[in-house]
Amino acid sequence: MRFCPWAQRALIYASVKNVPSEVINIHLKEKPDWYFSKHYKGQVPALELDEGKKHVIESAHIPEYFYDLFPESRILPSDPYEKVQQKLLLERLAAVAPAFYAAAQAANNPEGRDEKYAALVKAFEDAEKLLTGDFFSGKAKPGFADYLIFPNYQRVFWLSHILPNSPFSSESFPGPNFPKLAKWYRTLDSIPEVAAASQPTEMGVGFFNDYLKGTPNYDYGL
Amino acid sequence: MRFCPWAQRALIYASVKNVPSEVINIHLKEKPDWYFSKHYKGQVPALELDEGKKHVIESAHIPEYFYDLFPESRILPSDPYEKVQQKLLLERLAAVAPAFYAAAQAANNPEGRDEKYAALVKAFEDAEKLLTGDFFSGKAKPGFADYLIFPNYQRVFWLSHILPNSPFSSESFPGPNFPKLAKWYRTLDSIPEVAAASQPTEMGVGFFNDYLKGTPNYDYGL
Incomplete structure (x- = not known):
């Protein structure tokens, strides 16, 4: 959702860490059914990887996952x-x-x-x-x-x-x-x-x- | 607090990872003033280190901290x-x-x-x-x-x-x-x-x- 602060957390992190990504926005009052296969609660954000095989959800966990995945551009202290x-x-x-x-x-x-x-x-x-x-x-x-x-x-x-x-x-x-x-x-x-x-x-x-x-x-x- | 599930999380982790520790229980309805210098909200658990110089609080963060501190006995996957x-x-x-x-x-x-x-x-x-x-x-x-x-x-x-x-x-x-x-x-x-x-x-x-x-x-x- 374009105005969601939690989704924006993931966008900022992807931007600062220069992780190539595509953004798909959803309608929060009329959530598409397919979205629940990405996030069991239907909340935003959800990060999809490996052509839909993997998902990481929640606004604080996606940045931490990026930390572990790309330690060379880490933002969290080591x-x-x-x-x-x-x-x-x-x-x-x-x-x-x-x-x-x-x-x-x-x-x-x-x-x-x-x-x-x-x-x-x-x-x-x-x-x-x-x-x-x-x-x-x-x-x-x-x-x-x-x-x-x-x-x-x-x-x-x-x-x-x-x-x-x-x-x-x-x-x-x-x-x-x-x-x-x-x-x-x-x-x-x-x-x-x-x-x-x-x-x-x-x-x-x-x-x-x-x-x-x-x-x-x-x-x-x- | 001896019956608090969140405090017990830290105890279990310290026990499984064999981290030597001393347990200090507090009275949750009559919290001692000194405890707020360990946890700003006065909640349990709080982990004290380095003779009181360092504190790590919150039941999910203490185990994650142990993960980073003692990776050789890690419980979380790498x-x-x-x-x-x-x-x-x-x-x-x-x-x-x-x-x-x-x-x-x-x-x-x-x-x-x-x-x-x-x-x-x-x-x-x-x-x-x-x-x-x-x-x-x-x-x-x-x-x-x-x-x-x-x-x-x-x-x-x-x-x-x-x-x-x-x-x-x-x-x-x-x-x-x-x-x-x-x-x-x-x-x-x-x-x-x-x-x-x-x-x-x-x-x-x-x-x-x-x-x-x-x-x-x-x-x-x-």
């Missing part, structure tokens, strides 16, 4: 302790995802909106504290946690254009209270491999505008 | 595709865990009991289908998915002694409708390293009897 810390950091940062979906629901429903916004802001505050250098990798360049969490932040960026009284700025996203995250977001967003795996902002904003009304158009802008 | 399939299989089998907690709630509350039991039976039926050989490893001996899912099945075994009209047999657990799982459970349960990382049945049953009444005694039987 040191066991640093490696597991990147995976744990990603899970911690992923608190932004459920907070995003809750805040999105509040776009057209003021009930509980303040609490939902506050939970999303809290996820950003936690991330701002966890970002001790330029990147979540702890290195001079982006790593596993940076690439994989970026799509979730991009969804909040899109949302910041739509949300009534958005707690985030769409100009200098996420805003002046998050100086490290703002620099991080700007840097990640401008990396060619990440941009190549992203939908343009106007597409993302347009898609979510419909999505929040309960009428998502998965072909938006095509 | 083939990238087989390895990722074991991890995905574990996540699929882990559907038993939320179904277990829902069924446990039904012990003292008949409302919705049938549906909750049905969901747990469904998780067992799915697992019975996924068990195509003797083990979930697909090999002649237990692997990653076998060791890590065993504690969750053991909790259902304990529960089968307590639940009113239990859909599972505590004699030939899980019962005659699950011939492959029954053999699998008996085999895993009798492995010395697994037994060494397990509480005796009477302890587990006694603990859960109190737990279901809302008065868990984490020191039960001590």
